[in-house]
Amino acid sequence: MLEVAGVSKLYARRAVVREVSLKVAPGECLGVIGPNGAGKTTLFNLLDGTARLDGGAILLDGNDIGRLPQHRRAQAGIGRAYQVPRPFSGLSVHENVLAGVMHGPRLHGAAARARVAEILETVGLSDRRATLAGALPLMDRKRLELARAISVGSRVLLLDEIAGGLTEGEVLQLIEVVKRLKPGRAVLWIEHIAHALMAAADRLAVLHFGELVAEGAPEPVMHSALVQEIYLGIAVDDALDS
Numbered sequence: 001m002l003e004v005a006g007v008s009k010l011y012a013r014r015a016v017v018r019e020v021s022l023k024v025a026p027g028e029c030l031g032v033i034g035p036n037g038a039g040k041t042t043l044f045n046l047l048d049g050t051a052r053l054d055g056g057a058i059l060l061d062g063n064d065i066g067r068l069p070q071h072r073r074a075q076a077g078i079g080r081a082y083q084v085p086r087p088f089s090g091l092s093v094h095e096n097v098l099a100g101v102m103h104g105p106r107l108h109g110a111a112a113r114a115r116v117a118e119i120l121e122t123v124g125l126s127d128r129r130a131t132l133a134g135a136l137p138l139m140d141r142k143r144l145e146l147a148r149a150i151s152v153g154s155r156v157l158l159l160d161e162i163a164g165g166l167t168e169g170e171v172l173q174l175i176e177v178v179k180r181l182k183p184g185r186a187v188l189w190i191e192h193i194a195h196a197l198m199a200a201a202d203r204l205a206v207l208h209f210g211e212l213v214a215e216g217a218p219e220p221v222m223h224s225a226l227v228q229e230i231y232l233g234i235a236v237d238d239a240l241d242s
């Protein structure tokens with residue numbers, strides 16, 4: 001169980017994440033939405049140790065990991081996938097994932113190969129195992145990015161706008177992959193594509209100016225007056241700017 005307890009982050013004395021509290025259980029996907037600059041990515045940076053906490057605590061199965069350096073958070077079970085995949089381009093798909101299972105769960109030999117095969121099956125890359133990562137089309141690089149994120153044994157999976165650049169059909173495939181990653185993992189997914197979160201998320205959290213302003217079942221949150229107003233407000237501002 002991941003428990004985020006009143007975390008805050010200041011940049012130039014401005015709170016970009018302000019006392020945010022959340023709980024995400026294994027097997028659950030929390031969709032995270034909010035306008036540009038709302039603090040979504042910063043929240044993830046606090047969770048994986050990319051950014052230092054200015055307040056609050058991050059508990060994973062009751063242990064406070066909020067002050068651990070990034071590599072220790074990864075060891076503790078925090079995994080992350082980025083919008084722009086970062087594989088080892090010169091290594092095969094199999095080797096990329098093997099590096100993760102050797103580094104994280106420290107598996108070797110047949111056990112490592114079996115674990116890699118299982119992960120590639122989960123993300124739908126079994127038939128690409130020998131392909132060089134650098135030669136994969138975008139959708140398969142996204143699959144590999146997810147495979148690498150779970151290969152180290154992550155129990156919390158942070159997905160930050162991973163659908164970027166995909167076609168509509170590919171987004172549907174990605175949703176299916178994310179759903180397959182849920183068992184045994186707490187998944188947090190930032191995405192601007194509403195239907196993707198409606199399909200994969202069990203709950204939605206809404207950030208606005210660094211604050212958690214709504215949380216609950218996807219349907220009512222997405223259609224709430226508050227969320228409509230937040231996004232409408234952005235549209236109006238954009239209209240005024242142009």
Ligand SMILES: Nc1ncnc2c1ncn2[C@@H]1O[C@H](COP(=O)(O)OP(=O)(O)OP(=O)(O)O)[C@@H](O)[C@H]1O
Nearest residue numbers: 011012016034035036037038039040041042043207
């Ligand atoms: N390293 C940093 N130094 C200073 N300010 C930062 C830093 N990182 C983020 N910010 C500021 O914090 C605020 C929140 O940014 P963040 O990237 O978390 O937003 P976001 O919700 O992920 O937005 P988007 O939807 O555009 O990705 C923004 O005002 C941003 O400019």
Ligand SMILES: [Mg+2]
Nearest residue numbers: 040041042160
């Ligand atoms: Mg962001």
